[in-house]
Amino acid sequence: MARAVTPRRKALNTLIAWTIGLILFFPILWIFILSFKSEGAAILSPLEVLRAPWTLESYQIVQGRSDYFGHFTNSVVISLGSTLLGLLVAVPAAWAMAFVPSARTKDILMWMLSTKMLPAVGVLYPIYLMFISLHLLDTRIGLVIVLMLINLPIIIWMLYTYFREIPGEILEAARMDGAGLREEVLHVLTPMALPGLASTVLLNVILAWNEAFWTLKLTAAKAGPLTAFIASYSSPEGLFYAKLSAASVMAIAPILVMGWFSQKQLVRGLTFGAVK
Structure with missing residues (x-):
């Protein structure tokens, strides 16, 4: 007989799941934000980075180079x-x-x-x-x-x-x-x-x-x-964070999109045969 899950326990589990998910996703989110900042803004403190103007400069340089x-x-x-x-x-x-x-x-x-x-x-x-x-x-x-x-x-x-x-x-x-x-x-x-x-x-x-x-x-x-x-984009002269972030976003975007649209099939396949 299945054990009943109280609303409080369900809310706690949901909160824990969302917290873990956000922690895992935060590096990707931060790379995405840095990719739209100038090279000078990318080395500032986090709050200053968020306040800095958004620009496509890094993507243009990466694509041109x-x-x-x-x-x-x-x-x-x-x-x-x-x-x-x-x-x-x-x-x-x-x-x-x-x-x-x-x-x-x-x-x-x-x-x-x-x-x-x-x-x-x-x-x-x-x-x-x-x-x-x-x-x-x-x-x-x-x-x-x-x-x-x-x-x-x-x-x-x-x-x-x-x-x-x-x-x-x-x-x-x-x-x-x-x-x-x-x-x-x-x-x-x-x-x-x-x-x-x-x-x-x-x-x-x-x-x-x-x-x-x-x-x-x-x-x-x-x-x-x-x-x-x-x-x-990792050179002996140093790390260019904005350009490196733009290159990283351009590299991981296709596989992220593929994983997003195929997640149902992926989960179905990975749990294939798990429940009798």
Whole structure:
């Protein structure tokens, strides 16, 4: 029997949730405010910053100095490419671990997850040398491969969780009706796990979009995504807060808009199978 929630308790929970949300959102809000201030006003005290006049000067300078749309295109290609390539590898792997019984499945999953605990700098040197020898340095395809491998454990873990919620009897019935492996995966398994697939795609696009370490180490000018675009405004002469804030807003705005419009699908996919 569900426990009744008093209005006072509900109001308290709402207040706590809004407080935590505002604390988490405040850095983004402050960056947004600084991006509309002049460079001189951006270094003033918070109250003086709020009273300073609003201007588009920083956005005009950033747009005139940098190729924003080139970096934006690189981010789209790299994030979507690495996610789709990861799905091509992860769907068969997750299917095999979910529907082909093995005593080593959990060990394999834990081993894959343990690779995410390895510090990225620990494998930077060999990967950098491989990129030089394979002529992949500062290329989109090189970043697509690296980010796919980085996020592959997460993709497999998520898909494995969703596939495990699908009754195996449905796949057995499809096999009895003459479905081969290709038809079983494409026409039976994939449609049933569509919410999970959608949330997996969205989450990994966000992870690839926000990746900074590898995109800064393996790119220079040609394939630099928006993370490199932001880093270009941190110079030895100092931090230019207004321009850096404007570049940050231009970089995070697309992914924030995508997350806002897809939040319902993302929540549905992340809670897929949580309630029996």
